[in-house]
Amino acid sequence: MEKFIRPAAIDGQITAPPSKSDMLRAVAAAYLTHAECEILRPSDCDDALAALNIVKTLGADVERTSERIRFAPGNRQPGSVLDCGESGLCIRMFPSIAALSGAATTLTGRGSLLKRPIAMIEQPLRDLNVACETTNGLPPVSIRGQLHAGITTIDASTTSQFLTGLLMALPLCDGDSEIIVTNLASKPYIEMTLQLLRAFGITIEHDALTRFRIPGRQRYRATSYQVEGDWSGAAFPLVAGAIAGRASVANLRQDSCQADKAILNALRAAGALVQIAEDVVTVSKGDLTAFEFDATDCPDIFPPLVALATYCQGKTVIHGAQRLQVKESDRGLALLQEFTKMGGRVTLHEKRIEIYGNPLDGGMVDSHNDHRIAMACAVAALGSNRGVRIQQAECVAKSYPDFFQDFGMLTSNQPQFAP
Ligand SMILES: O=C(O)C1=C[C@@H](OP(=O)(O)O)[C@@H](O)[C@H](O)C1
Ligand SMILES: C=C(OP(=O)(O)O)C(=O)O
Numbered sequence: 001m002e003k004f005i006r007p008a009a010i011d012g013q014i015t016a017p018p019s020k021s022d023m024l025r026a027v028a029a030a031y032l033t034h035a036e037c038e039i040l041r042p043s044d045c046d047d048a049l050a051a052l053n054i055v056k057t058l059g060a061d062v063e064r065t066s067e068r069i070r071f072a073p074g075n076r077q078p079g080s081v082l083d084c085g086e087s088g089l090c091i092r093m094f095p096s097i098a099a100l101s102g103a104a105t106t107l108t109g110r111g112s113l114l115k116r117p118i119a120m121i122e123q124p125l126r127d128l129n130v131a132c133e134t135t136n137g138l139p140p141v142s143i144r145g146q147l148h149a150g151i152t153t154i155d156a157s158t159t160s161q162f163l164t165g166l167l168m169a170l171p172l173c174d175g176d177s178e179i180i181v182t183n184l185a186s187k188p189y190i191e192m193t194l195q196l197l198r199a200f201g202i203t204i205e206h207d208a209l210t211r212f213r214i215p216g217r218q219r220y221r222a223t224s225y226q227v228e229g230d231w232s233g234a235a236f237p238l239v240a241g242a243i244a245g246r247a248s249v250a251n252l253r254q255d256s257c258q259a260d261k262a263i264l265n266a267l268r269a270a271g272a273l274v275q276i277a278e279d280v281v282t283v284s285k286g287d288l289t290a291f292e293f294d295a296t297d298c299p300d301i302f303p304p305l306v307a308l309a310t311y312c313q314g315k316t317v318i319h320g321a322q323r324l325q326v327k328e329s330d331r332g333l334a335l336l337q338e339f340t341k342m343g344g345r346v347t348l349h350e351k352r353i354e355i356y357g358n359p360l361d362g363g364m365v366d367s368h369n370d371h372r373i374a375m376a377c378a379v380a381a382l383g384s385n386r387g388v389r390i391q392q393a394e395c396v397a398k399s400y401p402d403f404f405q406d407f408g409m410l411t412s413n414q415p416q417f418a419p
Helices: 021-034 045-058 088-098 111-115 121-127 161-172 187-199 231-244 259-270 300-311 331-341 371-381 393-398 403-411
Strands: 003-005 010-015 036-040 060-062 068-072 081-083 105-108 131-135 138-144 151-155 177-182 206-207 211-214 224-226 245-250 274-277 280-284 290-295 315-319 344-349 350-355 363-366 386-389
Touching: 003 371, 003 393, 010 231, 010 403, 021 036, 021 045, 021 068, 021 161, 021 187, 021 224, 021 231, 045 060, 045 081, 045 393, 060 331, 068 081, 081 088, 088 105, 088 121, 088 138, 088 161, 111 138, 121 131, 121 138, 121 151, 121 161, 161 187, 161 211, 187 259, 211 259, 211 344, 231 245, 231 259, 231 280, 231 300, 231 371, 231 403, 259 274, 259 290, 259 300, 300 315, 300 331, 300 350, 331 344, 331 350, 331 363, 331 371, 371 386, 371 393, 371 403, 393 403
Parallel strands: 010 245, 036 224, 081 105, 151 177, 290 315, 363 386
Antiparallel strands: 003 386, 036 068, 060 068, 105 138, 131 138, 177 211, 206 211, 245 280, 274 280, 315 350, 344 350
16 A cells, blocks of 8 residues: 655644553453453554454453453464464563463464564573474474473563563462563563553562562452553654644553653654643644654654654754664664655664754655554655655554554645645
8 A cells, every 4th residue: 555645734633542562461461361351442453453363362252342352261272373463572472471371382473573583582481491492583483381480581682572471471370480681672661561460460579670570379360451542653643743733642641651652752852842731742843953862762763753853953863773673674774765765864873873854855665564664754744845655554554553544634624834
């Protein structure tokens, strides 16, 4: 699918979609509860559908309406293959969870997922009694043997997602466990996991996210869990407000521990006007100037930050670019290539991206089948001269299926953008 985004001013309010990260954790927790529970305001993004299919295969009965999903214990479906689609979180979180049953299982996926590293799960799972084989460090991955309580060390410099899976599974083992974690990246995602576990009655102690003590023999408490609005998806319309007029996004919790709430700090640093009234955030255009920002712990907002920086006068520096190579695309390179096509000035360094504020002409770009690249290009297009045609735009469904409808609501009836 191709999408053409014309230059336009924006003014309007939309509602943030449900958080993909919160939803996937909630689906895993609902499965692990082994009792009736429900998820309210569920996401229907592609990664959420992959997670739901996985727990159905593992034995959950799932009944869905648009407002809620009910879970009840069911029977494990025949077959031992879990299809993770393109979800990094699914393929790194579910091996520990699937290993609770002891049944031999293969986890696989599609597209970009088959090129994303998974070797980091092998040794820790072996330490915990699970034989684990990846395909030269990539998916598919096969596991055999039941997860046992124990002690292990993980290097979490590539991803925090495997740690999330261990933290969810180990409380159900027969004894106490300890995980020593080195080089943890994306730290707030682990805070998010711990917050969700607390909501399901699970207790874990830790020393500043470096050593986790996990009491065994715990039980998930049946609960009715409401998925938070998504700060990661909301970052795009909020940046659009800063570039092209005004955008309000509702359903954003101010007490959220989502990593990408940090978009507010960047918007303020750039000089955008940010107003908050309960769960509604409004961002309006200001005199935008270059800023410096460390996105090591919130890698998913690199794409909207690059769109923002393009409209800031001077040189913006965003640190943490080493985290971008193993996402849905090689995101640093994809941002460099696609923003250059639109007339932007971006340079990519080993650990940072530099962006020089520069009017965009527009043109044709490719999403690299990466939802966040497609959404960043759509936002950047608002201030361009000619508009931007985005190829493979359907990939937004990975996290934000209604993105283009919401975007249309912000731009409808608005005049042509006048930079
Ligand atoms: O736990 C999560 O929900 C996520 C963690 C982050 O991944 P890494 O820990 O691999 O950085 C993030 O990029 C991803 O989109 C979602
Ligand atoms: C990297 C992402 O997700 P995941 O790693 O779960 O595929 C993302 O949503 O940007």
